[in-house]
Amino acid sequence: MAVNDISFELEPGITGLLGPNGAGKSTLLHMMAGLLEPSAGQVLVNGESSWKNAAMYGHIGLVPEREVTYPFLSAWEYALASARLHQLPQPEVAAQTAIDMVELGDAMHRKMRGYSKGMRQRAKIAAALVHDPDILILDEPFNGTDPRQRLQMNTMLKELGDSGRTIVFSSHILEDVEDLAEDVIVVIGGRLGAAGNFRQIRRLMTSRPHAFTIRSSNNRALAAALVDRPYVTLVSFDSDVMEVQTTDFGAFTESIAPLIRSSGVALQELQPADDSLESVFAYLVAR
Amino acid sequence: MNNVLISLTARQLLGRRRTLVIGLLLALPILIAVIYRFSDEAGSGEATGEFALGLVSVMIFTLLLPLVALVFGTASLGAEIEDGTAVFLLTKPIERWRIIAIKIGVASVAAALFVVPTTMATTWIIHESPTADGLMLGLGLGALVASVLYCAAFVALSAVTSRALIFGLIYVFVWETFATRIFDSLRWVSIREYAHGWSDAVISINDKGVFYDPHLGVTTAIVGTMVVLATACAGGTRALTRFEIGE
């Protein structure tokens, strides 16, 4: 997926890269990791371009989404190989530390071809951590993890983030990002949807006007009742469909049912006009 | 660090199934040689020499050797790229030329390990006096050089395209087999001819016959060898530096 006109800076701490599938998150992460060449603009890591820069891998750890493990190796051998390839002075120590951090100690001598997906994921993370990198890039690390693994990974990443590293991970699930990241970058359809502090963006999201379409036995009577409310900003008619816009999602949804009852109207259809992530961030982008 | 790369590559290349298939394939010329030995044809020195050269030249140099080198050469790097494990290697602070060099080295050793003994064994079985005229040694040398050069070329090719295997096959079977036969001057660009040139330096049979027909002198062969190795290393390194992860 091509990305277009995206600029941002990453600081130490944890940043979440959020967006629907196919939005371009992997593209961005691969560019950061020097595995894709930007056709315009630059990607700088610690001031240097990430493209054609093999030396920078001493400071970066990448946990790709795809399979990068050798089935004939065990997690221990894999982490050890990684440590040796980084030319660490004490590869065994580094490998053991990494394995312990991802809690693969029990299974570390089994061949990875017999691992579950979650275990392979942890092996990947261990291999990416052996050299104690300043920057950690994780592509969809929560994919296919169960709640317990998710908790584990959360704790581990929080620890790493607190120690001053720059961590960026991608996800298409809001909750994953919510728990973990202070800053978030939202990417939709290859474009930047939002960037910055997560809570602020969340607040912006809930304060945007929401639209609903309503079909009832007497639209106009219902409309009269709605227009009275302060949080209703727009009521419009189109044959037998009524559209209502409101700035307070919570208040509207709380009161719509009693309102319908009291106006004596029979409700036939009530649905959000467009609640997709796209529309949310289209709104944000337009601001 | 080198050891890790070597060990990883070797373990991938010499998997059980692949080794078995290649072993079986290379047993074929030996089988034919043995059948020949026990048939009525075996006997006269000159004829057996020619038959040996013919068998070795056609079956091994034209067919099996390039194929074995192709298999090892494309698997060495290409399989890693296809499987995704190449990303593991490439996201390390290792010089790209080192990766290419080791991939080429391991593939060459693997290929040579199979091909050179087969060549020498086949020659030894067929010929009355294989060490005379430097036949066995010369063909063994040619096989070694060919293994290295083919592997170098195909490792470099797999860094450039994911379809290295089929294009490698076309190079071997259409270019080297046909095009060079039709247009003599094209022999200057043929790994097989370089290998024959090296063999020629050691073999001293005058009348080489229809099958074994080296066209290049030793100097040309050596120069050609250097060019192939240099181009493969440089080209492969360049391609690997600009490696982009696929869809």
Added chain:
Amino acid sequence: MANLDEAPQSRGVVYDLGYRNYDGPRLGRRYAIRSLYVLSLRNTFGLGRGTLPKVLAFGLALVALLPAIFTVAFGAVAGEGFEFVEHHDYFELIQIVIVLFVAAMASDLVGNDRKNNTLPLYFSRPIERDDYLLAKIAALATALMSLTLLPQLLVFVGNWLGATDGTEWLGDNISDVWRIGASSTLASLQLAVIGLAIAMFTTRRAFALTSVLAALWFSVVFTAFLVTVLGPGWAAVAMLATPGYAMNAATYVIFDAVPARADRMGEMADQVAYADLPGWTWIAALVAQTAVALFFAIRRYRKVTL
């Protein structure tokens, strides 16, 4: 937030996102098979893929056509008497090109679906397992015709152009047309079935390629040497079992061109003569090989798990 007693949020709601049922005509199994056939055929020539597959397919086809093109050129210029290449020899001449084409295409046709896991997609449509296989075979065989039928037709045209009296030449040689058709069809079908059958048994594309190459080309080289040291009985067995030999021998038989002189050290035609078998045996061998390969392919596909 919401008052759970009042608001109907404890019941599930399915939103109408505009999805509509399709009420139109459904074209059924034959159409599905035909679509798969056309798609596979297009993929073989790289249409709908990148540039590299196109270069590969058209490049190989071009090389296969070269001798035929030369024949046409010489025929137009040099006149009669100049026979650049004969019909019955043609497949043997470009054998390796045809084999490379089959190897590359078969491994793609089958391997891509396995790798991308699109098989469940196909089999959840009105298409049987056998249909999938047959569509692929038909597509590959059709594609192969561009390397078998097309060049032969060109050679025919080339020779016709070179004839001093066109109509007379045509009268003499018109029977060659059905021979061209028969030999091309048989060869294309045989290679397509055997190629696909072999490709189906492996997962990796590289392995499939090598296996097909081994079965269709190595076998020829191996048998060629084997025949030079075997008696006529065993030599015949070896040649009958080798697809490349069966194919070319059948072509010789169809064009009535099996040489009288038998020489096991000579060309393929001479070796075939050495076996001293009646013509129909070679055609039967070709058909038998195709049938065996088809049997295994069908059996394999019935069993393969998604």
